[in-house]
């Protein structure tokens with residue numbers, strides 16, 4: 001049995017750090033293990049201009065625990081009024097690594113997102129021209145579409161038409177949750193990749209609903225049936241370079257999760273590497289954990305893999321993680337994978 005594994009230091013290609021007291025409370029859980037992360041722009045108000053992103057980056061670096069080395073990779077929140085010249089200037093300066101498409105109303109703080117994609121075409125055309133990546137929250141918001149079908153319908157009715165229209169546009173399908181998403185990425189010949197979260201490799205929709213309603217397993221896109229989880233596991237552990245880690249660690253304080261209309265989002269930064277090592281071990285794929293967590297993401301985003309390494313060790317006794325972390329904004333419940341975690345980052 002493998003009990004030790006050294007891999008390049010991982011990166012997180014989809015992360016919510018929030019702002020203010022929450023940012024201060026969570027950033028250390030990422031910078032402890034990860035060298036870089038793509039930082040989601042869905043703040044209130046959102047990060048819409050290059051100037052906003054520069055200021056947010058400064059706040060992130062100021063909140064970083066002393067001695068930690070961590071590079072935030074900044075994104076812009078696409079709106080129907082986004083200025084293509086500002087996007088291009090941000091990209092050319094090296095600050096902006098991606099632009100994020102939130103269909104309006106699809107998820108947390110997405111009300112300022114895109115209603116009519118036609119209005120965003122000038123920006124998308126410019127991005128295709130200059131090689132800037134579009135990250136998408138791939139769900140339609142049409143009320144008639146069942147919430148469990150929203151990703152599949154998005155692929156058919158929004159993503160595929162967009163990619164046919166702009167084949168040069170580089171697209172990251174964020175937090176893929178369905179076999180449909182996995183198959184769509186695998187069938188593409190270029191300019192498409194997908195991030196997969198830690199929790200979608202571990203839970204299916206039963207976790208949310210069986211034995212009582214469990215708000216801490218609720219996120220968007222919502223976890224699907226078991227067959228979809230298995231497809232995600234197969235993709236993540238396959239070594240296929242088009243799939244990589246984006247934890248989508250999304251902290252909300254407990255009172256906003258444990259209420260009549262709880263927020264979507266699961267907090268996994270603190271135990272992601274332990275969870276992933278467990279999953280890859282179960283799939284007999286520990287040798288491919290480095291590809292998923294440390295190599296495929298940088299390759300897709302045109303960055304070198306990290307030179308530093310981390311060492312994962314399988315402990316005889318389970319590793320203890322707190323049930324919640326305390327932040328200046330309030331308590332945040334930590335993802336419970338519902339099995340003991342034996343892998344630890346040494």
Ligand SMILES: NC(=O)N[C@@H](CC(=O)O)C(=O)O
Pocket residue numbers: 016042107108137218219220221248250251264265266
């Ligand atoms: N994933 C989530 O459930 N929530 C994210 C938003 C998102 O990534 O869709 C958040 O910002 O809380």
Ligand SMILES: [Zn+2]
Pocket residue numbers: 107137174175220221
């Ligand atoms: Zn999302």
Ligand SMILES: [Zn+2]
Pocket residue numbers: 014015016040248250
């Ligand atoms: Zn997210």
